[in-house]
Amino acid sequence: MPHERLSPRQYLILGSVAICAPLGDTFLSRGMTRIPPISLGHPASLLAAVFTPWIAVGIALLIGFFASYLTALSWADLTFVLPATAFGNVIVALLSHYWLHESISIERWCGISLITVGVGFVAHGPSLTERPALATKQDREQEQMR
Amino acid sequence: MTIPFAPAHLEPWSATAMIAAVVLCSTAGEVLTAAAMKSIGDLDEIRAHSGLKGAIRAVLTCPLFFAGVSFLALAFFSLLFALNHLNLSLVAPASASLTLVTNAIAGKLFLQEDVDRRRWTAAVLVCIGVYLLAH
Numbered sequence: 001m002p003h004e005r006l007s008p009r010q011y012l013i014l015g016s017v018a019i020c021a022p023l024g025d026t027f028l029s030r031g032m033t034r035i036p037p038i039s040l041g042h043p044a045s046l047l048a049a050v051f052t053p054w055i056a057v058g059i060a061l062l063i064g065f066f067a068s069y070l071t072a073l074s075w076a077d078l079t080f081v082l083p084a085t086a087f088g089n090v091i092v093a094l095l096s097h098y099w100l101h102e103s104i105s106i107e108r109w110c111g112i113s114l115i116t117v118g119v120g121f122v123a124h125g126p127s128l129t130e131r132p133a134l135a136t137k138q139d140r141e142q143e144q145m146r
Numbered sequence: 147m148t149i150p151f152a153p154a155h156l157e158p159w160s161a162t163a164m165i166a167a168v169v170l171c172s173t174a175g176e177v178l179t180a181a182a183m184k185s186i187g188d189l190d191e192i193r194a195h196s197g198l199k200g201a202i203r204a205v206l207t208c209p210l211f212f213a214g215v216s217f218l219a220l221a222f223f224s225l226l227f228a229l230n231h232l233n234l235s236l237v238a239p240a241s242a243s244l245t246l247v248t249n250a251i252a253g254k255l256f257l258q259e260d261v262d263r264r265r266w267t268a269a270v271l272v273c274i275g276v277y278l279l280a281h
Contacts, residue, residue: 009190022238025225025229025234025238026234028225028226028229029229029234029238032226032229032230033229033230035230037230037231038227038230040227046223046226046227049226055226062222070179070183070189070205071189071190073179073180073183073184074183074184074186074187074188074189074190075188075189075190077180077253077257077259077260078176078177078180078249078253078257078259079249079250079253079254079259079261079265080265081180082176082245082246082249088242092234092235092238092239093235093239096233096234096235096238097235100234100235102233102234102235104235107278108235108278110275110278111239111274111275111278112239112275113275114271114272114274114275114278115239115243115271115272115275117271118246118267118268118269118270118271118272118275119268121264121265121267121268121271122264122265122268124264125262125264125265126260129258129259129260
């Protein structure tokens with residue numbers, strides 16, 4: 001099945017990857033900065049952090065990200081999916097600046113802009129490498145049923 | 147010596163090591179996961195034929211998927227550790243951007259993806275972007 005042009009549903013899945021990942025990261029950051037510094041000598045405290053509210057919501061958002069990410073990887077190249085979702089960096093910058101009140105210099109804004117331009121380059125190309133049809137697990141199961 | 151994006155109490159190498167750990171674990175995890183999803187096939191088609199349960203079963207019965215998830219879990223805990231010491235506006239874009247470059251290389255080497263001039267240009271732009279982020 002050719003994947004030169006993505007369907008609206010596939011764009012929606014990529015959008016979901018781009019939004020859920022930065023939102024999840026922001027929740028994690030909010031949660032991790034509210035607890036005392038963790039040292040490598042006490043790894044159990046890192047596990048305990050998982051059950052605090054901010055981090056739990058962050059993890060829920062990252063699960064949503066992962067489901068969308070897996071779906072995207074099933075019909076597009078890894079080198080297409082990752083850049084196409086890098087727009088999330090811009091969302092992270094906006095969230096960390098306006099919500100977490102972190103300062104972002106002009107150089108960092110320029111860096112984020114370049115990353116976004118790079119994403120634009122990839123997004124205009126084909127989503128999947130054309131190659132001779134490989135037998136997927138689904139194909140093999142259908143073959144066995146015949 | 148200090149690096150601009152790391153808090154003063156941190157050694158310069160420790161901030162670099164934290165980000166490197168996230169990047170390396172992410173790359174291994176994403177390449178293994180991508181290989182798993184390609185071997186399974188289009189999830190939308192599987193769901194159309196076998197329903198959501200069929201799609202979930204197809205993913206959960208693939209051993210390569212669990213190898214990928216293990217590395218992604220390592221990357222996640224590396225990220226939590228890094229966020230405990232560094233700013234989100236550095237860790238998230240830097241690790242995501244560097245992972246993009248390492249994935250372009252790994253995608254070409256291990257997944258035989260067509261990483262053409264367009265995709266390499268994107269990788270170079272991202273490298274410059276990362277430099278500016280850390281400047």
